[in-house]
Amino acid sequence: MIQANGLTGVLNVLVVDDESLARARMRTLLADCTAPAARCVGEAANAVQAMTLAQQQPLDVALIDIHMPGADGLALARALQALDPTVAIIFVTAHAEHAVEAFDLAALDYLTKPVRLERLQMALQKAERSTQSRRGLEANLPQEDVLIIQERGRTERVPLSQVLYFKAELKYVTVRTATRSYILDGSLNELEEKYGADFVRIHRNALIARRAVRALEKHFDAEEGEGWAVRLNGVDELLAVSRRQLAAVRELVSR
DSSP states (O other), X not given: OOOOOOOTTEEEEEEEOSOHHHXXXXXXXXXXXXXXXXXXXXXXXXXXXXXXXXXXXXXXXXXXXXXXXXXXXXXXXXXXXXXXXXXXXXXXXXXXXXXXXXXXXXXXXXXXSSOOHHHHHHHHHHHHHHHHHHHHHHHHSOOOOEEEEEETTEEEEEEGGGEEEEEEETTEEEEEESXXXXXXXXXXXHHHHHHTTTEEEEXXXXXXXXXXXXXXXXXXXXXXXXXXXXEETTOOOEEEEOGGGXXXXXXXXXX
């Protein structure tokens, strides 16, 4: 995922152009920029390379040529905006006929080649103002809790708001969302202590999201016999409720 670089007065810039000489000239111009300063954190000759770098490098600005082999700069801009709409898109091209379409894509600026240092500096100043404004808004927004799950060599961020229940099984905890299950290395006690405001214990082996409770039902379990189970929005399975937690779950359902 693309992330803001967090450096005051320095913009992280990705340069995308199929011509190596054009990329070299842009690197030179960026090195000469002072207000704000700009740092080229990557360069790409096509959209595929650019998207790969965009997922690896923290970006503030993408300087994009429009005419490139394969997917053009307009298609790349759409893909970058889908990945992270906070990155400032600035088109750099020898062709002016795409200006209207470029601004329809919410491009921050449109530079024609050969690019002058003064004009690039003006575009980057727009990007800096946009970045500062965005960071100011983000600083005032409540940060959503996210679970960091490492599974099969892959790290994934799962918003807590998507989790329906946690269930302890052997040495791991199953994390269930409406679409899939994950395995989390941890304990229910730790999760209950950290997220007790949003999740409630229903059994020694399970926590459920308070917002997801749909119904409390009579249930027969082969091991525990007659008892109760809770049904959640988003999943079909029933989760057993222990006698000790029954009153708390009844109160939750009645709200």
